[in-house]
Amino acid sequence: MNEYLLSPQAIVMVQGSSKGAQRKYYEDGYWYKVxxxxxxxxxxxxxxxxxxxSNIKDFVRxxxxxxxxxxxxxxxxxLGTGEAFLSFQRLYELYTGENLQERIRLISDVSGRIRFVVDFVIDHTGLDCTEYLSQIxxxxxxxxxxDRHFHNLGxxxxxxxxxxxxxPVFDNGNSLLSDWEMxxxxxxxxxIEHVYGQPFSASLEIQAYEAGIGLKLDYNRLDELLSHEPESRGMAVLRYQLERYRKMISIA
Known part of the structure; x- marks a missing residue:
C-alpha cells in the first residue's frame, strides 16, 4: 500500500458532507482523504x-x-481545463437562494421528488440527468x-x-457499512437494518426503484477482480449485497 506524505498547506476544508469533518488534502491534481x-x-x-x-463509464477511481x-x-x-463542479444544491441556490433538500421535503412522493430535480436541472442547463440519477x-x-446528498450530486x-x-460518480466512502460506530x-x-438512505428517501431501494434500475454489472469480471482482494468486513458486505441484488441488477 502506497504511503503519501503531504504538508499542512495541502489541507482543504470541504463543506457539505452530512457525516461530519473528514481531513482532505489536494496536491498536484490529486485528492487525498483520511x-x-x-x-x-x-x-x-x-x-x-x-x-x-459496470455500464457506468464516467466515475472516479x-x-x-x-x-x-x-x-x-x-x-x-x-476536472479538466476550464471545468468546475456545480452541485445540485449550489445550482438550486444560485437560481432560488433556497435549500434543495428542504424544498423536496414538501413533495410527498419519491418519484415526484426525483422528477422535480430532473426538471429543474433540465430547465436551467438543458441537461437531462435522468440516467445519471438512475445509475447512481x-x-x-x-x-x-x-451519504449521497445534493452536494455530491451535480x-x-x-x-x-x-x-x-x-x-462522474464519486464520494462513495460511506458505503459497505464502513462506519464502525454507526x-x-x-x-x-x-x-443493514440501521441503514438509511438519502437524498430522496430513507429507503435506498425505494429511491433506486423510483429512479429506475440503471446499473448493470459484468458479474464474471467482477467476481474475478474481487477474488484477489483480501478478506475484510467491506468485502463481506459487498459479496452479500451482490448476491442480494443479482436478480434485480442485470448483466452488462
Whole structure:
C-alpha cells in the first residue's frame, strides 16, 4: 500500500458532507482523504472496482493508501481545463437562494421528488440527468451508501465552451457499512437494518426503484477482480449485497 506524505498547506476544508469533518488534502491534481469513522478508503476503492465492471463509464477511481501515516484513499481530480463542479444544491441556490433538500421535503412522493430535480436541472442547463440519477441511486442501493446528498450530486460546467455534463460518480466512502460506530452490530443483516438512505428517501431501494434500475454489472469480471482482494468486513458486505441484488441488477 502506497504511503503519501503531504504538508499542512495541502489541507482543504470541504463543506457539505452530512457525516461530519473528514481531513482532505489536494496536491498536484490529486485528492487525498483520511479515514474518519472506519474504513472509508477501502469502501471507496471497492466501489470503484465495482464500477470498473459496470455500464457506468464516467466515475472516479480510488486508490487505497496511507496519508501521513493514516489509512485513507487517493483519487485524481476529475476536472479538466476550464471545468468546475456545480452541485445540485449550489445550482438550486444560485437560481432560488433556497435549500434543495428542504424544498423536496414538501413533495410527498419519491418519484415526484426525483422528477422535480430532473426538471429543474433540465430547465436551467438543458441537461437531462435522468440516467445519471438512475445509475447512481442503483449503485447506492447495492453498496449501501448512506451519504449521497445534493452536494455530491451535480454537473460539470465548462467555462470555455459553456457546455454542461453529468459529473462522474464519486464520494462513495460511506458505503459497505464502513462506519464502525454507526454499524456496530454483530451480523451484516443486523447492521443493514440501521441503514438509511438519502437524498430522496430513507429507503435506498425505494429511491433506486423510483429512479429506475440503471446499473448493470459484468458479474464474471467482477467476481474475478474481487477474488484477489483480501478478506475484510467491506468485502463481506459487498459479496452479500451482490448476491442480494443479482436478480434485480442485470448483466452488462
Amino acid at each position: 479515514n474518519n469513522a472506519g474504513y472509508e478508503g477501502l469502501a471507496e476503492y471497492l466501489v470503484s472496482r465495482v464500477l470498473e465492471c 480510488y486508490e487505497q493508501c496511507n496519508v501521513n501515516g493514516r489509512a485513507g484513499c487517493r483519487s485524481e481530480s476529475f 441511486l442503483t449503485l447506492d442501493m447495492l453498496v449501501l451508501n448512506t 454537473i460539470v460546467v465548462n467555462s470555455i465552451t459553456g457546455e454542461y455534463k453529468a459529473a 454499524f456496530s452490530e454483530e451480523t451484516i443483516e443486523e447492521n
